Amino acid sequence: MGKTKITFSIKTLMVFLFLIFMLASLVSYGMVVYRSWINSVRKTIASQALDVNSHISSQIESFLHVPLHVNEVNHLVIQNQILDLQNEQLRDKFFAGVLQAHDQRLYSFSYGMADGSYYGARHNEQGAIEVMRNNTTTGGQSWYYHIKEDMTAGELAVKAGLFDPRTRDWYKAAAAARKPVYAPVYKHFVMDDLTVSAAWPIFNETGELTGVLGAHLLLTDINGYLESALTPHRGYAVLLEKATGHLIGHSLGDGIFRDHPDDTLGRQELADIQNVDIIGAFQQYEADQISQFRYKGDQNILYVNVQPIQDNGIDWILISALPEAAFTADITASMLRAAALAAFVLIMLILIYILVIRRLLNPVSSLYEASSALMAGDWSQRVEIVRNDEIGMISESFNNVAARIQSLVEHLEENVRTRTKELHAANVALTESREELRLILDTAAEAVYGIDLHGCCTFCNASGLKMLGYSREQELIGKDMHRLIHHSMPDGSSFPLSECRIFQSIRLGRGFTADDEVFWRSDGTPFAVEYRAFPQMRDGSIVGGVITFMDITDRKRREDEIRFLSQHDPLTGLYNRRSFESALEQLSSEDNLPLSVIFADINGLKITNDLFGHAAGDALILSAASVLARTCRIGDVIARIGGDEFVILLPKTTPATAHDTLNKIKTALDQERVSAIKCSAALGTDTKMNRGQPLAEVIANAENRMYQDKTINRKKINKVIIDTIMATLHEKNPRERQHATVVKALCGRFGALRSMPALEIEKLKRAAYLHDIGKITLDEALLADDSFTDEEEYEPMQQHALTGYRLLNQIDETMDLADIIYNHHEHWDGRGYPRGLKGEQIPESSRIIAVVETYERVLNRTSSLNKYSQAERKEQAIAAIRHGAGTRFDPGMIELFIQMINQDLV
Numbered sequence: 001m002g003k004t005k006i007t008f009s010i011k012t013l014m015v016f017l018f019l020i021f022m023l024a025s026l027v028s029y030g031m032v033v034y035r036s037w038i039n040s041v042r043k044t045i046a047s048q049a050l051d052v053n054s055h056i057s058s059q060i061e062s063f064l065h066v067p068l069h070v071n072e073v074n075h076l077v078i079q080n081q082i083l084d085l086q087n088e089q090l091r092d093k094f095f096a097g098v099l100q101a102h103d104q105r106l107y108s109f110s111y112g113m114a115d116g117s118y119y120g121a122r123h124n125e126q127g128a129i130e131v132m133r134n135n136t137t138t139g140g141q142s143w144y145y146h147i148k149e150d151m152t153a154g155e156l157a158v159k160a161g162l163f164d165p166r167t168r169d170w171y172k173a174a175a176a177a178r179k180p181v182y183a184p185v186y187k188h189f190v191m192d193d194l195t196v197s198a199a200w201p202i203f204n205e206t207g208e209l210t211g212v213l214g215a216h217l218l219l220t221d222i223n224g225y226l227e228s229a230l231t232p233h234r235g236y237a238v239l240l241e242k243a244t245g246h247l248i249g250h251s252l253g254d255g256i257f258r259d260h261p262d263d264t265l266g267r268q269e270l271a272d273i274q275n276v277d278i279i280g281a282f283q284q285y286e287a288d289q290i291s292q293f294r295y296k297g298d299q300n301i302l303y304v305n306v307q308p309i310q311d312n313g314i315d316w317i318l319i320s321a322l323p324e325a326a327f328t329a330d331i332t333a334s335m336l337r338a339a340a341l342a343a344f345v346l347i348m349l350i351l352i353y354i355l356v357i358r359r360l361l362n363p364v365s366s367l368y369e370a371s372s373a374l375m376a377g378d379w380s381q382r383v384e385i386v387r388n389d390e391i392g393m394i395s396e397s398f399n400n401v402a403a404r405i406q407s408l409v410e411h412l413e414e415n416v417r418t419r420t421k422e423l424h425a426a427n428v429a430l431t432e433s434r435e436e437l438r439l440i441l442d443t444a445a446e447a448v449y450g451i452d453l454h455g456c457c458t459f460c461n462a463s464g465l466k467m468l469g470y471s472r473e474q475e476l477i478g479k480d481m482h483r484l485i486h487h488s489m490p491d492g493s494s495f496p497l498s499e500c501r502i503f504q505s506i507r508l509g510r511g512f513t514a515d516d517e518v519f520w521r522s523d524g525t526p527f528a529v530e531y532r533a534f535p536q537m538r539d540g541s542i543v544g545g546v547i548t549f550m551d552i553t554d555r556k557r558r559e560d561e562i563r564f565l566s567q568h569d570p571l572t573g574l575y576n577r578r579s580f581e582s583a584l585e586q587l588s589s590e591d592n593l594p595l596s597v598i599f600a601d602i603n604g605l606k607i608t609n610d611l612f613g614h615a616a617g618d619a620l621i622l623s624a625a626s627v628l629a630r631t632c633r634i635g636d637v638i639a640r641i642g643g644d645e646f647v648i649l650l651p652k653t654t655p656a657t658a659h660d661t662l663n664k665i666k667t668a669l670d671q672e673r674v675s676a677i678k679c680s681a682a683l684g685t686d687t688k689m690n691r692g693q694p695l696a697e698v699i700a701n702a703e704n705r706m707y708q709d710k711t712i713n714r715k716k717i718n719k720v721i722i723d724t725i726m727a728t729l730h731e732k733n734p735r736e737r738q739h740a741t742v743v744k745a746l747c748g749r750f751g752a753l754r755s756m757p758a759l760e761i762e763k764l765k766r767a768a769y770l771h772d773i774g775k776i777t778l779d780e781a782l783l784a785d786d787s788f789t790d791e792e793e794y795e796p797m798q799q800h801a802l803t804g805y806r807l808l809n810q811i812d813e814t815m816d817l818a819d820i821i822y823n824h825h826e827h828w829d830g831r832g833y834p835r836g837l838k839g840e841q842i843p844e845s846s847r848i849i850a851v852v853e854t855y856e857r858v859l860n861r862t863s864s865l866n867k868y869s870q871a872e873r874k875e876q877a878i879a880a881i882r883h884g885a886g887t888r889f890d891p892g893m894i895e896l897f898i899q900m901i902n903q904d905l906v
Helices: 008-079 089-099 169-177 217-232 275-289 325-360 362-376 392-443 462-469 479-483 499-506 553-567 577-587 607-611 613-633 656-672 693-713 716-730 736-754 759-772 771-777 781-786 795-809 812-822 842-859 871-882 891-902
Strands: 108-113 116-125 129-134 141-147 151-161 192-204 209-218 236-241 245-248 256-260 265-267 294-298 301-311 314-323 446-450 457-462 512-520 526-540 541-553 596-604 637-640 645-650 680-687
Touching: 008 089, 008 108, 008 209, 008 217, 008 236, 008 301, 008 314, 008 325, 089 108, 089 116, 089 129, 089 141, 116 141, 116 871, 129 151, 169 192, 169 209, 192 217, 192 499, 217 236, 217 245, 236 275, 275 294, 275 301, 275 314, 294 693, 446 462, 446 613, 457 462, 462 541, 462 812, 479 499, 479 512, 479 553, 499 512, 499 526, 499 541, 526 553, 577 637, 577 645, 596 613, 596 656, 596 693, 596 781, 607 613, 607 771, 607 795, 613 637, 613 645, 613 656, 680 693, 693 716, 716 736, 716 771, 736 759, 736 842, 736 891, 759 781, 759 842, 771 795, 795 812, 812 842, 842 871, 842 891, 871 891
Parallel strands: none
Antiparallel strands: 108 116, 108 209, 116 129, 129 141, 141 151, 192 209, 236 245, 236 314, 256 265, 294 301, 301 314, 446 457, 446 541, 512 526, 526 541, 596 645, 596 680, 637 645
């Protein structure tokens, strides 16, 4: 006996399938959404944790860079005795001015001397600047004074008690290291706070320590920054010393030290903070040495980043953590509410679906009975049409089919043959037309696609698929092309369908062209397009549209580049003269008054180009342009209108504000150096105060004041250039400083012995000190090699006399020395360089320098210092001088010079 098949009605089957499909869809979609959300949230938190850590780390490094930078910029002022420390007004202005140029993150800046004196400036608890004095006048106590408007000491503010800088950790650390260093964290002398200091030792010419320059930060400021930085993220940050584990700062609000009864401060460690998750996260980092990880703590799941912060004397660890709960709590609740709503909607849909199916499928029974009769051969059977819907249409079609079958059954075979031939011919013609059209479309270089009246794709040629990043046409067929490739503006904002010119071509029945929009590729990236959209007509009616387009990304980029180059200086990126003149017209309105103008002309550009090449000159221009861009405000117009000339337009700027900006530019330029040239500029300003004042006159006034500044300060600028070049040369090779100093002294004495006039002796001494200034362009390795006394054996070395001549000849104050220095390597027998002069043709001062510098080179040659005694080296030097008499040196000078040397201890 066969098994009985269990059958289900269509209604039951449709309801069952609908229920299964809806449940499966909701569950699948929910799982995909939930997993995607979880993964996305975790990636976002991890990325944000890394960004927060990087930002905090860069800010901490910025904290630490400030004191080092302050010391680096200012130590030469003290070391080269540019600042007279005995002059109280100049000293107070120097320290207060340095502190004023920086924000309050730099608590104080000071200089402790080897004799116990101590000077500097600090920010008091109200943020105001006070200058400090500590010397025999104050009885060894630190006295703090309010400052007046001219940055000098005013009324006495605080007597802080006895203080010896030599006992402080920062002083001792720099003295021991003999180089710039960060001192260990220590308790502040005046405040209940911990301090970290950058210390820079200062030495005299003999290498003895004369004092230590210190720039100081308070750990409370670092701690306060960490608290503010993590508040928006509801996270945590901890900064601690790697070696000791002591806290530098954290964002948990518990402080970083404890007050002891003996007025000392106790350092806290990581274990002292009230957060077990942070402690556990750091322990996991110490065990695994992985700097970025997800940590499941007792209270929170944390996304942790650990990063070292290291500098000379600094070895800290930064720990930052973001809790996962801060990001997921609200979204989880929303997901639960959405799930409950989805369940309710599903139940309602099932009930409605059952009722609709029951009503719709009732006429199916009569249709089934009529079809059974038709199958039995009863062609007269017809279906009763009870409703004008799809089933009614099926019933009507069924009746028509039955009637048609009845009428055609007798001529069936003949009709079949005729229709088969017609269909075959039509299919062949249609296939050939489609293949020819497809070949034309796919061969075209321009992209083409079609849409129906709903905007869905009907075809796309090969060029279009390639530009849009698709491999098969089936990926686009039937898809809404506006949502797929035209959904957003170039800036990423939504592109409303009502504004789409492609759809307007279908609605309005005419063509549209555009070249200011983008299409979006399959990978989500946009590209600039030029497209043409035309309606597709059939029998006078619009049935769709055809769109042709091209990728014009390269064309847009070239247009942008041409536009940029037409408006900007190609070297600095600032506005050019053409843009400046255009800005003059735009800013001349009364709304921008008062309108200030600053003219700037870079000093030393020609010298830089001549000494170090045009690449260094370009670097000087770029450095100056960078200072102008950093100093000025958004909305100010900065233009380079000449090789070394800049103009700045400052709308809505009073004369006082313009002068403040001018002074800021000067201060910022003073911190810049390119090669051995210190940046500076001549500056002038003027302001248009009323509408009737000609702007051309204001610009001319600013330019004239700039030239006045250049003229007035020319001597000072030239001295700075010479001093900076010599200081740089001596930094590259301290041996050159000793050589210049000794040669200057010996030349002065020898000139006096030869009864030269006093002015000539002074001129000789200046030339002797500067005779090797041209070596600034030489490589440090070549400078350090003094194993040969005959410098003309070095072909590159021979250029330094010409370089020195070209440099000194451009400066009024040294022009009289240029010829002396140019000829100091000429030989008595005419075999020297650079011109091959001989005998009396060589200036007397050049001949003296030639003898003295050769003597000094041999006497203090590095390779001989430890090998021979002072007396032996002196004999070697005298022998070298005698050997060159009549060939290299003036023979009439040699014996007199040797007599002078033998009378000395040199």
